[in-house]
Amino acid sequence: MKFSANLGFLWNDRPLPAAIKAAKEAGFDAVECHWPYAVPASETKAALDETGLKMLGLNTVRGNVTIGENGLSALPGREEEARAAIDQAIQYATEISAGAIHVMAGNSSGPRARKAFIENLVNACDNAGSDITILIEPLNHYNAPGYFLSTVEQAADIIREVAKPNLKLMFDFYHVQIMGGDVTRRFEAALPHIGHVQIASVPDRGSPDHGELDYSFTLRRVRELGWAQPIGAEYLPANGAVPDLAWLASFKD
Numbered sequence: 001m002k003f004s005a006n007l008g009f010l011w012n013d014r015p016l017p018a019a020i021k022a023a024k025e026a027g028f029d030a031v032e033c034h035w036p037y038a039v040p041a042s043e044t045k046a047a048l049d050e051t052g053l054k055m056l057g058l059n060t061v062r063g064n065v066t067i068g069e070n071g072l073s074a075l076p077g078r079e080e081e082a083r084a085a086i087d088q089a090i091q092y093a094t095e096i097s098a099g100a101i102h103v104m105a106g107n108s109s110g111p112r113a114r115k116a117f118i119e120n121l122v123n124a125c126d127n128a129g130s131d132i133t134i135l136i137e138p139l140n141h142y143n144a145p146g147y148f149l150s151t152v153e154q155a156a157d158i159i160r161e162v163a164k165p166n167l168k169l170m171f172d173f174y175h176v177q178i179m180g181g182d183v184t185r186r187f188e189a190a191l192p193h194i195g196h197v198q199i200a201s202v203p204d205r206g207s208p209d210h211g212e213l214d215y216s217f218t219l220r221r222v223r224e225l226g227w228a229q230p231i232g233a234e235y236l237p238a239n240g241a242v243p244d245l246a247w248l249a250s251f252k253d
């Protein structure tokens with residue numbers, strides 16, 4: 001299997017270009033991040049070019065994080081800000097040739113929120129063009145209480161309704177296990193919609209070699225089902241920002 005280092009959590013004690021280099025040295029096949037915007041895209045691109053790693057994805061900004069905002073795209077009345085966040089992400093992703101943008105929904109619920117989310121996703125898909133995949137990610141209700149999107153089934157409904165070929169599901173096993181489990185069957189059912197896969201141990205969101213999910217089984221099944229893209233290692237290192245990587249050698253090709 002191939003793995004992508006999620007630099008939102010791994011090596012997040014250093015500037016993004018240095019984190020990209022650390023991921024390369026550690027043997028990762030790709031990188032992904034959360035919010036790279038403080039670093040000029042040219043600097044991120046230079047580190048990607050130097051290491052030969054691809055940036056698989058980045059997120060739209062969350063809004064006012066000091067009051068707990070967690071995305072803007074499913075917030076009725078905030079359409080202008082949501083569009084600006086999507087435009088910013090598309091511009092950054094284009095400059096660094098990133099593969100995907102995770103459009104963050106935000107904390108909301110109900111039909112008006114759903115309508116706003118769908119309209120923003122249509123706009124994101126149309127403006128991103130065919131080289132950038134737009135991702136939506138269900139988040140669990142412990143880490144993201146009140147978040148609009150919490151299950152893969154809800155996300156699949158939205159993807160069907162938006163009906164754009166570049167809208168896909170970010171299937172994060174950590175969240176999916178917490179929100180109902182049965183992860184192997186649910187992965188298989190969602191496979192046609194999946195655009196990226198992420199992992200972490202459950203419930204502590206640590207390295208994927210312990211906890212209630214057995215990734216040596218789960219990832220074998222993922223591979224058998226034909227998934228060949230790098231899997232996002234999105235976990236919280238046990239001791240700060242430098243990750244424990246014993247798991248990587250045993251899971252990698």
Ligand SMILES: O=C(O)[C@@H](O)C(=O)CO
Binds near residue numbers: 102
């Ligand atoms: O799982 C997560 O939390 C991330 O993938 C993310 O992008 C939202 O913070």
Ligand SMILES: [Mg+2]
Binds near residue numbers: 137234
């Ligand atoms: Mg995730």
